[in-house]
Amino acid sequence: MAKVEVGERLSKIRHSMSHVMAEAVLEMFPSAQIAIGPSIDNGFYYDFDLPRQLVADDLEEITERMRAIIAENKPFVRTVVSREEAQRMFAEQTYKLELINAIPEDEEVSLYSVGEFTDLCRGPHVESSKELKADAFKLMSIAGAYWRGKETNPMLTRIYGTAWTNAKELRLYMQHLEDVEKRDHRKLGKDLDLFSLHEEAGPGLVYWHPMGARIRQAIESFWRDEHYANGYEMVYTPHIGKSWLWETSGHLGFYKEGMYPPMELDKSDYYAKPMNCPFHIMIYNNSKHSYRDLPFRWAELGTVYRYEKAGAMHGLMRVRGFTQDDAHLFVTPAQMQEEILEVLRFSLHMLKSFGFTEINAYLSTMPEKAVGDPKRWADATEALREAIEAEGLSYEVDEGGGAFYGPKIDLKVKDAIGREWQLSTIQFDFNEPERFNMTFVDSDGVEKRPYMIHRALLGSLERFFGVLIEHYAGAFPPWLAPEQIKIIPVGENFFNYAKELEKRLRKEGFRVSADLGDDRMNAKIRNAQQLKIPYMVIIGEREAEGDLVSVRYRSGKQENGVATEAFIASVKATVASKEQL
RNA sequence: GCCCUUGUAGCUCAGUCGGUAGAGCACCACCAUGGUAAGGUGGGGGUCAACGGUUCAAAUCCGUUCGAGGGCUCCA
Numbered sequence: 001m002a003k004v005e006v007g008e009r010l011s012k013i014r015h016s017m018s019h020v021m022a023e024a025v026l027e028m029f030p031s032a033q034i035a036i037g038p039s040i041d042n043g044f045y046y047d048f049d050l051p052r053q054l055v056a057d058d059l060e061e062i063t064e065r066m067r068a069i070i071a072e073n074k075p076f077v078r079t080v081v082s083r084e085e086a087q088r089m090f091a092e093q094t095y096k097l098e099l100i101n102a103i104p105e106d107e108e109v110s111l112y113s114v115g116e117f118t119d120l121c122r123g124p125h126v127e128s129s130k131e132l133k134a135d136a137f138k139l140m141s142i143a144g145a146y147w148r149g150k151e152t153n154p155m156l157t158r159i160y161g162t163a164w165t166n167a168k169e170l171r172l173y174m175q176h177l178e179d180v181e182k183r184d185h186r187k188l189g190k191d192l193d194l195f196s197l198h199e200e201a202g203p204g205l206v207y208w209h210p211m212g213a214r215i216r217q218a219i220e221s222f223w224r225d226e227h228y229a230n231g232y233e234m235v236y237t238p239h240i241g242k243s244w245l246w247e248t249s250g251h252l253g254f255y256k257e258g259m260y261p262p263m264e265l266d267k268s269d270y271y272a273k274p275m276n277c278p279f280h281i282m283i284y285n286n287s288k289h290s291y292r293d294l295p296f297r298w299a300e301l302g303t304v305y306r307y308e309k310a311g312a313m314h315g316l317m318r319v320r321g322f323t324q325d326d327a328h329l330f331v332t333p334a335q336m337q338e339e340i341l342e343v344l345r346f347s348l349h350m351l352k353s354f355g356f357t358e359i360n361a362y363l364s365t366m367p368e369k370a371v372g373d374p375k376r377w378a379d380a381t382e383a384l385r386e387a388i389e390a391e392g393l394s395y396e397v398d399e400g401g402g403a404f405y406g407p408k409i410d411l412k413v414k415d416a417i418g419r420e421w422q423l424s425t426i427q428f429d430f431n432e433p434e435r436f437n438m439t440f441v442d443s444d445g446v447e448k449r450p451y452m453i454h455r456a457l458l459g460s461l462e463r464f465f466g467v468l469i470e471h472y473a474g475a476f477p478p479w480l481a482p483e484q485i486k487i488i489p490v491g492e493n494f495f496n497y498a499k500e501l502e503k504r505l506r507k508e509g510f511r512v513s514a515d516l517g518d519d520r521m522n523a524k525i526r527n528a529q530q531l532k533i534p535y536m537v538i539i540g541e542r543e544a545e546g547d548l549v550s551v552r553y554r555s556g557k558q559e560n561g562v563a564t565e566a567f568i569a570s571v572k573a574t575v576a577s578k579e580q581l
Numbered sequence: 582g583c584c585c586u587u588g589u590a591g592c593u594c595a596g597u598c599g600g601u602a603g604a605g606c607a608c609c610a611c612c613a614u615g616g617u618a619a620g621g622u623g624g625g626g627g628u629c630a631a632c633g634g635u636u637c638a639a640a641u642c643c644g645u646u647c648g649a650g651g652g653c654u655c656c657a
Contacts, residue, residue: 040655053585099657110657120657143652144584151653155584158652186650190592199648311582311653491615519619526618540616552617560616 008124010165014039016076016114016125017066017137017163018046023117024065025050025159028058034119035095035147035156042173043137043162047145049095050157059139062159066137073130074115078123080108086120095147096120136170137163179417185469186315192474192531194482195316195465204313204320206462214482214511215468216461220301222353222479223325223458230346232297232327237279239303243269245278248435260305276302277429277454280328281436289440291332294450295339299327301461316466323461329453332440336451337383340426343455344387347411347424350457353578354468355477356413360420361388361395363409364402371405372430380428380451381407405431415471423464426455475532475554477580478571485571486528487514490521490540497544501537501564508568510575525552534581535571554581 018037021044026032029050037046081089083100086109090096099120103109112121114129126132140160147153164170181187189195194212197205208216224234243262246252251259255274262269273279280298289296303323312318331339351359363384366377384407388395395409402408406428412420429452432438439447458464468480478484485505489498498514505512515524521538528536536552542561543549549567550560574581 036656038656045655096657103657122657141651142585145653146583148656149654151583155653157584160652203648309582314650488617489615490617493614518613520613520615521617522615523619524617529618536617538617542616550617556618558617 011039012124012126013132013165014044014163015121015123016129017132017161018044019076019112019114019117019119019121019125020066020069020129020132021062021139021159021161022046022048022119023069023114024062026117027065028061033093033095036099037119043140043160045145045158045160047147047156047158049154054142054157054159059142059159063139067134069115070129070132070134072115073128075128076125077113078125079111079113081111083109086111089118090120132163133166135167136165137161138170138174176417180419183417183470183473184315185317185466188469188474189316192482194469197315197319202320203310204308204318206316206319206321211482212465215476215480216465218480219458219461219464223301223350226346226350226353227297227299227327230297230342232299235280235283235298235300237276237283237300237302238273240270240272241279243271245282246271249278249432250435251275251278258306260307272305273302274304274306276300276304276324276326277328277432277452278436281432281438281452284330284438285436289330289450291440291442294440295329295331295335297327297329299325302326316462316469319460319462322463324456325458325461325464327455329455330438330440330450331453332442332448333379333451336380337386339453340383341387341390343426343453344391344409347426347455347457348391348393351411351413351423354458355471355578355580356415356423358414359393360412360414361393361409362398362412363388363395363407364398365400365407367400367402367404369404370402371434376430376451377407380430384409384426384428403427405429413467415467416473419470421467423459423467424455424457425459426453428453472580475534477578478534479575479578481532481534482511483513483531483533484510484575485512485535485537486524486531486533487512487537487539488521488524488528489514489516490538494539494541494544497539501539501549504564505568508572510571529554537567 015038018039022034022037025046025048026034029048029052031051033049035047035049037044083103086100087097089111090100100109109120110122111118112123112125113119138161140162143158143160144155145158147156162170162173164173189212192211193209194215195209196207197203198207227234240263243252246259251274259274260272262271264270279302280300283298284296301323303321305321308318308320313320329339329343348359363381365381366374370377388409408425408427410422411424412422414420433449433452438450438452440450442448468476476482487498487502487505489495495514495516498516502512502514515528517524519527525536525538532554534554536554538550538552546561547564548561549564550558551562551567552558
């Protein structure tokens with residue numbers, strides 16, 4: 001999430017803070033077993049095996065003890081000992097012994113001591129606990145964590161803390177956390193009545209309410225227009241299919257536990273689709289293709305179902321049923337380079353249209369276990385790299401991080417508060433064309449294998465919606481806002497005029513409604529404001545007589561006595577430009 | 582799945598020592614007819630997640646189940 005660049009000093013502070021915490025915990029529980037305590041993104045943690053469960057009040061006591069230790073201004077002292085000596089010193093500490101035994105022979109075994117507390121540690125640390133500020137850390141939470149992250153290992157108690165160089169930084173970080181909480185799409189989804197999830201009707205399955213559906217419509221129609229404009233065709237395919245499809249694609253072999261279980265019909269097993277590709281291949285293989293016909297670019301907003309573990313689901317971000325903005329490109333080897341560049345450009349264009357300006361690329365290359373011709377792997381990987389470089393994107397390479405069936409580019413965007421989200425993915429597939437025996441007839445009359453590229457630009461609509469909600473904190477730019485304009489008459493006498501104006505604006509294509517409730521105008525403004533509606537149009541006698549509107553923007557900015565036609569033109573321009581207001 | 586936290590009205594939450602359920606918002610009705618972030622009065626609405634136990638008495642204590650939130654990647 002929020003990756004703050006952690007300077008070396010800060011990571012020393014955090015790491016040292018974790019030692020101070022371990023000392024405090026050992027004071028309270030002399031019999032505690034201590035495991036590991038590193039510095040992490042925004043703070044530190046330490047894992048313990050404790051004689052009893054911790055409660056929230058314990059964190060206060062630990063905090064107090066930590067402050068006392070910090071106040072003693074004790075030095076952090078590093079010593080190097082022999083392996084045997086270390087084993088003797090930590091004879092009572094089973095986790096430490098395991099760690100000591102895991103240190104490679106050629107590395108020295110170092111200890112850090114602060115006051116009474118000595119810990120096996122690579123370091124580095126601050127010189128003295130006086131570099132730690134008693135008011136610049138906070139213990140955040142208690143969590144369970146498996147020893148070394150393995151499910152089969154014992155569960156330890158982990159205490160998370162955050163630590164900074166001074167109190168002001170801590171305060172800013174706490175504010176950041178508050179901001180994150182305010183933007184939470186689950187909270188905004190409720191407040192703005194956008195979507196819901198229903199345990200009793202199936203966990204991880206999303207219900208789009210009318211206001212959420214309006215946003216989805218705006219996304220989808222833009223998406224469709226752009227795809228047609230970029231040489232794509234739309235296809236629609238079934239939601240279920242016989243096991244033959246998944247046996248052929250190979251998914252039943254390695255992905256079965258990620259699929260909804262089969263339903264039996266007419267002595268066949270049908271599965272809900274976890275991906276759309278085999279269906280698109282069915283269309284491809286329905287007839288013979290010449291190299292002259294390629295490339296095909298077939299897109300579908302395809303809803304797929306995957307079994308996510310109960311603990312893994314999270315709002316809209318991780319669900320069991322979602323709609324991929326999927327497309328498959330079937331191209332000749334000669335077209336491959338150009339197609340990759342185009343799809344990357346298209347992807348960047350789409351992301352930028354949604355207000356994401358900071359975009360990073362991640363290139364994943366051939367893993368050890370891979371299918372397909374190594375020459376094809378090399379060509380495809382090179383095409384991906386060249387496309388990234390042609391677009392001047394900054395990128396990281398994940399060597400050997402590709403799927404077994406092909407290399408890929410992932411695009412991650414940074415949102416309004418600096419968090420990174422993976423949205424687009426462009427992947428080669430050397431597996432399915434082979435398994436489904438896809439061919440095209442080349443200019444020499446020989447049947448050849450096409451390149452197949454999967455790509456999703458927004459990822460899944462559900463997740464993308466969640467990211468958008470958080471990015472905009474629910475205040476959508478006018479082109480996406482579910483309600484663009486709220487008409488607020490100053491009193492009942494102007495209800496008729498409000499209705500006329502509503503009709504007129506709706507004819508202009510705006511998502512608009514008039515508030516004809518019996519609230520006072522003040523309350524209506526407040527309601528519209530809380531729904532983050534971008535334009536509030538206030539009308540009374542002056543406006544009705546002069547064909548004017550008084551516009552109150554979501555920002556609080558005010559423009560009175562605007563000619564209605566001028567207002568319409570201005571909103572249209574803002575919508576067309578996709579600007580945020 | 583496992584660990585911690587948690588579950589009271591549509592939403593946000595209060596409920597002490599066990600004594601039989603409350604507030605604000607939302608909703609409904611009536612009054613008020615208004616100029617830039619909540620007008621007034623009244624009303625309806627809850628098997629206190631479920632089940633079991635302790636007790637004269639359970640939202641409250643104990644147990645089990647279910648759900649939700651956070652964590653289970655950061656390496657001595």
